[in-house]
């Protein structure tokens with residue numbers, strides 16, 4: 150177990166007190182961070198006691214410590230997973246060489262860019278979700294939202310620690326800029342598209358935590374393989390927190406489809422208009438929300454054919470998720486077969502594997518998403534309803550990569566732009582869909598004994614507490 154300093158202004162297991170310059174720099178950033186949190190974090194709950202998990206160390210017993218905390222008092226800390234003794238680079242041109250404890254000069258810019266891009270998503274999602282507390286379906290869900298929010302804040306701390314420690318003045322400037330960009334702001338937007346999309350209803354929130362946070366999981370898995378050891382250790386610990394975000398998304402959507410399909414069964418209705426009359430979200434609307442957040446999240450993996458991805462792999466900056474599961478860690482003589490677009494039509498092409506690394510990571514992501522969708526479908530079926538949710542083709546509704554120039558239907562067949570526009574409302578949330586979903590979420594549920602009508606209660610509460618536990622003491 151690593152030594153943990155929890156009594157310091159910034160809890161950490163990196164011996165911050167042993168590096169006064171770094172400690173001072175981070176302590177100077179801290180009030181700016183708190184100001185950002187108060188300005189851009191959850192609106193209307195800053196003074197409430199919330200039953201939150203706080204990391205106080207990285208070992209199994211200490212990292213999940215639950216207590217009532219006011220969010221601005223959350224102990225955002227810097228925690229690295231324990232070092233692996235004699236760790237060596239696991240892939241690329243430098244396989245077998247010792248990992249780096251410092252940033253090699255020639256990789257400085259690329260590494261900084263990787264870290265800043267990851268870091269930027271963390272505050273962005275807090276900004277996207279800042280109004281959701283005011284329409285929460287239950288106190289249980291409200292608490293989960295805030296848990297996700299404070300942990301995204303901690304992930305920002307994790308990345309800012311790397312920027313301050315290893316990138317000198319440039320790193321400090323990047324850390325400031327991370328508090329200045331704003332999700333959805335046309336003048337100073339967040340870096341990646343999905344993190345500028347509005348996420349203003351709870352169906353979107355559950356889809357976001359399932360699909361968009363899951364991109365985060367796979368990016369972290371790939372960075373956990375990095376030859377830059379501090380980045381590897383930082384991301385390995387972030388993954389333990391990310392698991393809860395996956396849980397919130399997967400069980401959130403599950404409870405929505407469970408409630409809808411139960412009501413369809415009990416009231417013997419099928420048509421979306423009749424389903425809506427029961428005050429629940431019809432399954433086609435859930436499918437359209439899924440299509441939107443899945444396609445936006447696929448974009449986050451970057452272009453299918455990428456010389457940057459090839460360079461990251463060759464140099465050891467970024468590997469594949471769970472590199473251990475592969476046999477060939479050099480990937481020099483292998484090709485990856487993919488659909489490409491030639492003169493507006495689909496064709497098959499072999500791409501050098503290193504150039505296809507974004508697509509390799511996307512493959513693992515797609516399989517992981519499918520596992521969740523299968524669970525949702527089992528729930529629909531168990532309620533006796535004949536309907537299946539599906540992941541659309543990965544070519545559908547893309548804005549990044551080789552499919553961004555074409556329009557496709559939901560199966561990925563190329564269609565004209567006009568046809569796409571004409572059929573779009575069957576595939577993506579329409580204005581009417583959004584208005585309907587919003588109409589269900591006009592009033593928040595702040596009574597711990599109650600649950601909104603449009604989703605089922607969770608199977609169990611948090612940390613052995615009952616579902617109707619007072620997870621947030623709001624207005625008390």
Ligand SMILES: [Fe+2]
Nearest residue numbers: 271301304365
């Ligand atoms: Fe995160």
Ligand SMILES: [Fe+2]
Nearest residue numbers: 362365391394
């Ligand atoms: Fe997350």
